Structure formats: C-alpha cells, structure tokens
Amino acid sequence: MKLLLVEDDKEGGAYLKKALAEAGHTVDHAADGRQGLLLAAGEPYEVIILDRMLPGVDGLAILRTIRASGVKTPVLLLTALGGIDDRVEGLEAGGDDYLVKPFAMAELLARVNALARRPPPQDVQTTLEVADLKLDRLRRTVTRGGARIELQPREFQLLEYLMRHRGRVVTRTMLLESVWDFHFDPKTNIVETHMSRLRAKVDRGHGLELIHTVRGAGYCMSEPD
C-alpha cells in the first residue's frame, strides 16, 4: 500500500523506508515537516507515519494542520517521548496510533496494517464472522459451527479484537494497549495465557485453526484460502 513517512532522521528514515518497501509498501519519504505537509495534502495515502519531533516544527502542529485541511488518512505517530501525557496529546491532536521509539520493525508493520482501511472497517457491524466462528457484539455471544462457546469478559474482548483485525497481524503490545488498556509492559505473560485459553476454547476440537501465532510478531486470525 502507499505510505507517507515523515521522518527527519536520515539514517533512521532510510532504514524504515527500506524495511517498509521490503514488506511490499510504496513509501514516500518527506525529510521535513513542510514537505510532509505538502505531500499529505496532495497525495492519497493509506497511512501516514509521522515522526513527532521534527526540526523547526512539532509533528503535532503538522498533524493538526493535516486534520484541519480535511485529510482523514490514518496517522501513526512515532515518538521518542513515552510519557502518558505525550500519548494522550498525540491522540487528541488527531493521531490514530502512537508508537514509542525504539520499536521492533514487526511492531511498526503490524500497526501500519492495522491502521490501513483495507479491508473496510468492521467497527459498525454488530456481528463478526470468520469461517464458522461468529461473534455477536450486542448479545456478547460466541458460536463456532453453531455451538455456543463460553468466554470470560477479557477473552471476549481479545477475540473481538482479533476478529476485527482478521487477516492482519496483531502484536502483543497492540493487544495490551487495546484489550487491557495497559500502556506499560507487564513482565507476566498475561497475553500468552489468555491467548492460549482462548485458543483452547475456540480452536480445540475443530479441524480448522483460526488463531495463528506469527513468529517474532504476534497473532493473526485468518481462515485458510
């Protein structure tokens, strides 16, 4: 997909661009805020990756300008500031996601994929379906092949998140932030534990596995083609 990367650090920017290109994306790299602003306003991108600290201008100022001019492209903010207030500020300025440097490349790729509007968002649907797995968001029920599956509240949230992001990799950090609302890294393997329980309930006894582990990246819910 077509991405805009606004990053002033030459070496870091070039590395990110290369890695994103290797993952199959077309990347325009703007080395300063002005150029980034021009590109963002003029070209149709699927995701904008915006460094928060740019020479001369605050990335947030650019983000606000982009939003004020009616551009609705999802924006992923990159930052070296990991404070709680910094995150809130970034999201309030119109950012869609926030990634603190340094990060693993797999994390960035997963988040870019999660932000892209393809396939169309399923947020508004009241039922989510993957193969014979059905999740009713209103009744808060889950069935697989017609058989009811009982889930704990957290397991339900976890499954809902995976189903909403079907076909895309979700990382452990994304799950912690979205499902648990933990913006820190607990040392305990709570994601893994909940995931293995969820898999036991959803996938065990069914020939077809829907939840997959993606080595070195995270998890992915998908049905085989």
Next chain:
Amino acid sequence: MFRSTSLRLAAVYTAAFALSVVVLGAITLLATRAALSRQFDARIDAEASALAQEFRTEGLTGVVQAVEERERTPGALDYGLQAPNGRPVAGRLAGSQAPLGWSTLRMTPPGGGPESLRVLTTTLPEGYRLVIGDDDEQTEALEGAVLQGFGWALAGVVVLGALGGYGLSYGVHRRLAAMTGAAEAIIDGDLARRIPVRGSDDDLDRLAVTFNRMLDRISALMESLRQVSSDIAHDLRTPLTRLRQRLEASRTLRRPADRAEALGGALEDVDAILDTFAALLRIAQIEGGARRAAFRPVDLTALARGVVDDFAPSAEDAGQALAMEDGGPLVVEGDPELLTQMLVNLVENALRHAPGAQVRVLTASEGADAIVSVADNGPGVPADERRRIFDRFYRLERSRSTPGSGLGLALVAAVARLHGAAVSLSDAKPGLGVRVVFRGRPSGGTLAFPNEAESSRSTSGV
C-alpha cells in the same frame, strides 16, 4: 544602595512632604497678610472717624490738639492736617501730597532710611484734609516670622525624611541583599543555601519562606535526578557489558545459525536495557508530579478486581493461586492508569518472589482510609531489608538470579507518593504483605501529601 527601590520611595515621600510644607506656608502667609491688612485699614478708618467727630465737636483746635497729643505717644500712627488751601496745619504728614482715599507714600523721615507708608486721606468739614497712615513694619515682621517658621519646618521635614528614608531603605536593602546573596550562592553551586528568615512574618519574610520552599522542591527533584543518573550508570553497566561481550563473541562465530542465535540474544539484552530505561523514565515522570492534574475518582476495588482477573490465569498456569478479597467500592482521587500499574507491579512482585505460593489481594476501608494490600505466603523479606526494597534497583541477594529490573517496587513507591498514600510492609506470617493506605478518602476532597521519608518507607508490623 542608592539605586534601591525603598530609598527612591523614601525620597519621593520626603519631596511630597516638603512640597506640602511649602504650600501650607504660602497659604498661611497669604491669609496672615490679608488679615493684618484688614486690621490695619480698620484701625486707620476708625481713627479717621474719631478725628472727624473731634472736629465736629471740638473744632479745629480740638483736632490739632488731639493730633499732637497722639503723635507724642510711641508707636502711634502718623497724622497730617492740611488747611483748605493746602497749607500744613499739624502732624508729621501735614506736607504730604496724598490724593483722597487710600494711597502709598514714600518718605524719608529725619535720621532714618526711606520708608513706605500706607495712608488714608479724608476731608473734614470746612475743606480741611486729614491724612492718617502707618508704615508696614508690623505686617512685615509678622510675615517674616511666619516665613521663618515654615522654613525651619521645611528643613526639619527634609532632614527627618532623608534620615528616616535612609534608615528604612537600609533595612530593606540589607534583607534584599541577603536574598540576592543567597541566590548568587545557589547559582555558584551551593545548592544547600537558603534565604535567611527573620521570623517576623512580614511580606519579605513570607517571600523568603516561599522561595526556600521552592528551593527545597527543586533540590528534591535535582536529588532524584542525580539518583536516577547514578542508578543508570551503576545498573545498566552490567547488561551493557554482557551485550558487548555477546556481540564481540558473535564476530568469531562461523555458522550462520550460531550467529543468528547470538544476535537474537543481543537483541534480547537491548530490549531488557530499554525496558529498564522506560521504567526509570516513568518513575522520574511520576515523581515530577505532573500527573496530579489528571486525577479523578477511581474505584480501587474495581481496579484490583480487574488486575486479579487478568493475572489469575497466568498464576494458575504457574501453579500459583491469585485471589481477591473484595472490600466493596473504594473510591479515591487518582490516576487510574498509574494505580493499575502499581497494582500490577505489586501482584507481579508477589508472584515472582513466591513461587508455588498463594497471593491475596485485599481491599478494605478503615475509617476514612482506603486500603489495598497484597500478601503472599512466600519467603518474605527480612525485617532489616524492608525499608530498602522500594529503592531503585534494590534486589534481595537471593533474587539476583531471577529476572526483573529491580524497579517494580520503586515505581509502586512513586505512584503511592504521588497519591499521598503510605506504603508499609509487614510480615504476612509467612510471606510478605504490602499495604497501601490512601488517607482521607472520597468526600474528604483533599489528600495530604506527607513527606516522603515517612509516608513511603515506614514499616509497620514486625
């Protein structure tokens, strides 16, 4: 000193007082002059009427006699009586050419300097003219006295004002100089220096106290910063050394698989170092206190319940038990994200250091206090080490081999301090109990922020 604000103020006040003395003097002088001149005129008027009466009753000879008689008495007025043809008849002023009515005469009496006389010329019956006058000597003398009096008053005001102003500004100047001196000393590096306080509780004293409190706060922050730097230097050296060794060793590895494994290990080391950094920065941020602005009512029991539900499966898988004892809704003013992290750290700490054990999370209210405690039945912490486990990077000797940065409880202490809560450790018999007490909860409104040494480090129980 001569550029001091107080001295300038004193000078302005002195000038203002001096000006009022001058204005007052001028008004008094004018009023005196007007009163004297009215009195003078009235006296001459009365004399003229009296002599006219004399002329009517006693005739010309009576008037001449009266004039001569009066001129003989010392300090008397001057008189002049002229015949209708202008011939002098009697009196010192008989030869004067004064017109009718009030006028001023200049004349030089024998054996004296020239003097100016104010005279009234009236007509008597039969065409005679009567001139009566006096010099202004008395008026001038009185005016002189008034002027002299006010001159002295003016001098007094200026001298007293200058002395008082100098004294006043000297006192203020000395105290301001002490403040400036303290500030200069601090700039030069003497961070322990404080502004002297007199104890008079006046505005300068209160200013000094406020500045001292500000300086205390800054020093505390500086100290925390210094502590963080030295902690980082000390505790990151070990993992960095390990990382370096690993990378160095990987250079000589031939097989790609070995190299990949070594690099993977190096990445893990880097991640661990970054985790430590993140934790340190977070603690520093919490200690900065900026998060207090985001406080809102939070139900501690609900937070604890959530944490227990999230961690119970992992504990179960590890052969441990994590249970909750619910004390009902427990609302405190706080930051839910930080309080959650605090609870997570307490639970993780208990699970990590009490393998195969049971961990209980308990919420309760005692009077106005909200209490959340986490207790395990693991090996516990020796009493003499309890105070130190909230320090950054502090780890018990036997925990050195288990993973962990040694920052978990330091963060707990920082979050508790931010919320004005007291953390205490106790012997859970066996095991360790950590109690966090939020004082004066919900409707009490304000939470106290007690001094940190007492609030977070105090040990209770055994």
